[in-house]
Amino acid sequence: MNIRIENLTKAYGDFKAVDNMNLMVEDGQLVGLLGPSGCGKSTTLFMLAGLTEATTGRIFFGDKEVTRVAPEDRGIGLVFQNYALYPHMTVEDNIMFPLINRKVRKDAARQQAYEMAKLVQIDTLLKRKPSELSGGQQQRVAIARALVKKPKVLLLDEPLSNLDAKLRVETREEIRRIQQEVGITTIFVTHDQEEAMSISDQIAVMKSGVVQQFDVPQSMYLNPCNRFVATFLGTPEINIIDVEVLGGTIKCGDVVLRTGVDVKNGTYKAGIRPESFTHREDDHKYKVNSVRMIGRDLLLHLDMAGRDVRAITHSGQSITTGDTVEFSVRESSILLFGSDDKVIGK
Ligand code: ATP
Numbered sequence: 001m002n003i004r005i006e007n008l009t010k011a012y013g014d015f016k017a018v019d020n021m022n023l024m025v026e027d028g029q030l031v032g033l034l035g036p037s038g039c040g041k042s043t044t045l046f047m048l049a050g051l052t053e054a055t056t057g058r059i060f061f062g063d064k065e066v067t068r069v070a071p072e073d074r075g076i077g078l079v080f081q082n083y084a085l086y087p088h089m090t091v092e093d094n095i096m097f098p099l100i101n102r103k104v105r106k107d108a109a110r111q112q113a114y115e116m117a118k119l120v121q122i123d124t125l126l127k128r129k130p131s132e133l134s135g136g137q138q139q140r141v142a143i144a145r146a147l148v149k150k151p152k153v154l155l156l157d158e159p160l161s162n163l164d165a166k167l168r169v170e171t172r173e174e175i176r177r178i179q180q181e182v183g184i185t186t187i188f189v190t191h192d193q194e195e196a197m198s199i200s201d202q203i204a205v206m207k208s209g210v211v212q213q214f215d216v217p218q219s220m221y222l223n224p225c226n227r228f229v230a231t232f233l234g235t236p237e238i239n240i241i242d243v244e245v246l247g248g249t250i251k252c253g254d255v256v257l258r259t260g261v262d263v264k265n266g267t268y269k270a271g272i273r274p275e276s277f278t279h280r281e282d283d284h285k286y287k288v289n290s291v292r293m294i295g296r297d298l299l300l301h302l303d304m305a306g307r308d309v310r311a312i313t314h315s316g317q318s319i320t321t322g323d324t325v326e327f328s329v330r331e332s333s334i335l336l337f338g339s340d341d342k343v344i345g346k
Contacts, residue, residue, distance in 0.1 A: 032196030077146030253305020
């Protein structure tokens with residue numbers, strides 16, 4: 001079922017937690033709602049769930065407007081950060097609970113709970129209590145419980161926040177697998193850009209209640225609409241440096257970064273991703289300020305005309321602090337920002 005959000009606003013007095021949001025989520029897609037703390041992600045999700053009342057605007061699930069429909073009548077499954085399982089009940093009873101609540105017969109409910117448990121791969125744990133499970137297993141129970149009523153929409157609010165780094169990665173892959181297997185339209189709230197990038201069909205990046213950009217992960221990464229999105233996506237962070245444009249040439253001090261740009265002369269901020277530096281003989285020489293191993297790569301801090309820039313290169317090279325290295329910057333990857341921080345040239 002597709003989801004359409006039209007001019008949705010949530011105001012607390014003069015403050016707008018969500019400000020005139022418009023979004024169209026296609027049937028069966030997983031959309032990541034991404035942004036820093038306080039940007040309005042959870043408020044959006046809660047309005048979709050019916051737990052927070054919209055101030056203005058409309059929400060449609062398929063052709064049906066649900067803006068004023070009660071949460072239990074929206075056909076949604078909800079999963080929170082803290083699992084919210086009933087501690088005194090077994091896993092099986094937890095998963096069955098929404099069905100029993102709906103007066104489904106016990107043996108039928110048990111059968112459906114078993115099928116859900118199998119889907120999320122916890123069918124051997126049905127007789128345990130939540131306290132006897134790991135965080136990742138508890139979250140799977142919460143997902144099974146959310147899906148057992150066969151909702152049309154799945155809403156997940158920071159579902160991986162309580163898990164350690166390794167389990168986070170495993171569980172997010174698991175959520176993606178389950179979501180695709182069921183084919184359910186899903187909204188996934190997170191502040192973790194890598195998490196959103198890795199499992200979403202599309203991402204909505206929010207800032208101060210406003211959607212900045214809605215796009216597929218890769219194209220948002222390569223073509224961010226403004227400085228906020230460019231900076232929010234990617235680790236290590238994109239370099240933002242002062243540059244001069246003169247006669248179509250972008251220069252940073254004595255470093256010629258690019259020629260042939262169609263932007264009027266002046267000073268600008270430019271964005272260069274650390275991975276846009278490529279090692280090339282006879283190119284510009286940079287002094288290495290520091291070297292650090294990050295995973296398989298080296299993170300270098302280079303001196304670019306007195307500015308410190310981050311560059312990533314593969315670790316099979318012996319580069320040490322104080323060395324001089326030759327790098328070129330991939331021209332097509334340089335972003336130029338206008339005075340309003342919007343990308344004006346690439
Ligand atoms: P986090 O990742 O920290 O949960 P978020 O992006 O989900 O952040 P929201 O919880 O949606 O952010 O909150 C958005 C803004 O609305 C915040 O500035 C918050 O303080 C404000 N807010 C939320 N609920 C209320 C309320 N009941 N009254 C007043 N302001 C509120």
